[in-house]
Each structure stands twice: as C-alpha cells, then as structure tokens.
C-alpha cells in the first residue's frame with residue numbers, strides 16, 4: 001500500500017521534471033511529483049511516441065474516433081486533434097458514435113459528444129442499433145432481461161462501428177481503450193482460457209485483414225492519468241456507468257488490477273507485456289476469417305454473431321447463439337444448421353476489447 005499511505009504534500013515540493021514550478025500531482029504511472037504543465041507534456045508526448053513507434057497513422061488518412069462521450073474517448077478526441085495539429089500528422093479526424101438506444105445513459109452521453117463536435121471542430125456521425133438492426137438495447141433488455149444483454153450490445157457495437165466507419169469512408173477507427181482495459185482483458189482471457197482472444201488482445205492495431213482496422217493509441221496510457229488530464233484540462237465528458245452493465249466477472253478483474261496498481265504501479269504495464277509475449281502453441285486451432293453468408297460482414301463461421309443474435313431476437317428466441325447450443329429450439333437449430341451453423345457465443349461482459 002506504499003502508494004496510498006505516503007503523505008500527500010505536493011505544495012512545497014518542486015516539480016521533479018522542470019525543477020521550477022511547484023508539483024501539483026503525483027503521477028500515477030511513475031509516482032513522480034510533477035507540475036500540471038509537465039504532466040500535460042509527458043502525457044501527450046508518450047501518446048505521440050506510441051503513435052510514431054507503432055506507425056498508427058499515415059499522412060492523408062481519414063480516422064474515425066469511436067466517441068462514447070466518456071472520459072477515454074473524449075480525451076482521445078482532444079489529444080489526437082492537438083497532436084495532429086502540433087506534429088502535422090495530416091489526418092482528417094471524425095467522431096463516430098454508436099447509439100445503442102439506452103434511455104438515461106446513451107442519450108445523455110450523446111449530448112456530450114454533440115458538444116465535443118463543436119468544441120473540437122470534428123464532424124460527428126451517429127449510427128443507431130434501431131436503424132441498423134431494428135432493435136434498441138432498451139427493447140432487447142425488455143425481451144431478454146439483464147443477463148447476457150452485454151453480449152448483444154458488444155456484438156452489435158463492434159459491427160455498428162464498422163458500418164459507421166464505412167459510411168464515413170475512413171481508413172481506420174481509433175478507440176479510447178486504455179492500459180487498464182488491456183491488462184484487464186489479458187487477465188480475463190487467461191481466466192477464460194480464450195487463447196484466440198489472448199493472442200490478439202494486446203495488439204495495438206487489429207482487424208487489418210477485415211474491412212476497417214482499429215487502433216488503440218492509449219494502449220500504454222493509465223486510466224488514472226486520463227481522468228487527471230480530463231479533470232485538469234476541464235474537458236467536457238460524461239461519467240455515468242451503463243445502467244444495464246452488471247459486469248461481475250470483469251468487475252473482479254478490474255478491482256484486482258486496481259489493488260495490484262496500488263502496491264506496484266508498473267503491474268499494469270507488466271501484465272500487458274506478459275500478454276504481448278505469450279507464445280500460442282502451433283497446435284492450437286485458431287479461427288479462420290471468412291465472411292457471413294447472410295450479411296457479408298467478417299465472420300469465422302457461416303453466420304456472423306450479429307446475424308445469429310438478430311435471428312434469435314426476431315424469432316422470439318433470444319437465447320439463440322448465447323452460450324453453447326443450450327436454449328436453441330430444435331427447429332431453429334435445424335434451420336440454422338441448414339443455413340450454415342452458428343457461432344458459439346459465450347456470454348461476455350461489456351467493455352470487452354473485442355467489441
């Protein structure tokens with residue numbers, strides 16, 4: 001508990017970077033006492049280095065920022081616009097929001113994104129589950145209850161972001177997934193024995209073989225620093241948790257990582273490093289990428305996950321495609337088999353990197 005029990009006397013100390021101004025905060029990643037100005041500089045510079053070292057963008061590219069209105073994507077939109085200007089990346093930036101149709105949550109956070117559109121001068125595109133799938137999450141939850149609703153939401157959101165990106169004709173989507181999210185996903189994939197996801201969850205860019213690649217410029221950025229940055233810069237973001245998210249299993253992993261971070265801040269980076277260095281045995285069968293026979297979206301099975309889930313909703317059989325084949329009506333099972341088989345979708349908590 002070393003990090004928490006130290007007396008928090010920042011006032012009289014000088015910033016250990018510039019040695020001129022007074023320290024205003026203890027940097028969560030390194031525990032250095034620094035001033036606000038130096039914090040902004042190291043925070044932005046580290047993200048710039050990650051972008052350059054990993055060649056995340058090319059000059060002239062159109063980039064959609066997945067904008068939920070939350071702290072991570074708001075800070076991402078702000079910092080990317082700043083870096084784009086400062087370092088002449090030559091990018092055309094857009095905000096892309098998915099409206100899942102959650103009253104009292106997404107409608108409010110979308111209002112924040114609409115303000116960000118004006119504040120940062122970035123054009124905004126909103127795509128909704130209602131328009132794309134004919135269902136809002138409110139309607140889905142009414143039908144299926146709270147259990148498994150994150151599975152529907154995660155699968156639909158992943159595809160909705162791709163569809164919105166195609167409408168915007170962008171080259172890449174950037175999301176606000178941060179170092180804590182990635183460490184948490186490494187742990188969860190180990191706990192679930194999900195080797196396929198474990199092998200790709202630490203990649204900074206994914207989906208290069210799919211319609212639109214995605215990247216995570218905040219892969220090494222700590223959540224606590226994102227919150228501090230947003231707070232000191234007085235950025236306009238929405239901070240309410242999703243009203244439908246039970247998040248039990250992921251919640252335990254998150255708490256565990258926060259406990260480790262309190263004892264040893266580097267733990268987050270070390271978990272990511274471990275994830276990056278896992279060697280997947282060559283005898284492990286990995287899914288092969290193809291396209292969905294129904295909608296043409298990428299899929300490792302004949303029908304993509306979204307089509308299987310949608311089929312279940314439209315037939316009044318929402319458990320179709322959830323978990324193993326349990327809950328499948330035998331008629332539908334036969335039909336689906338004739339139609340090409342289903343993917344087994346384990347119930348997943350929301351906030352997954354794999355959305």
Ligand SMILES: Nc1ncnc2c1ncn2[C@@H]1O[C@H](COP(=O)(O)OP(=O)(O)OP(=O)(O)O)[C@@H](O)[C@H]1O
Pocket residue numbers: 065066067068069070071072073074096097098099100174175176177181350351352
């Ligand atoms: N409805 C949405 N529309 C567009 N992008 C989204 C949406 N939901 C999530 N994302 C993207 O996925 C990233 C991770 O989402 P997650 O649900 O884990 O939220 P989070 O960690 O709370 O992030 P944020 O603080 O940006 O909401 C977000 O930073 C954002 O880039």
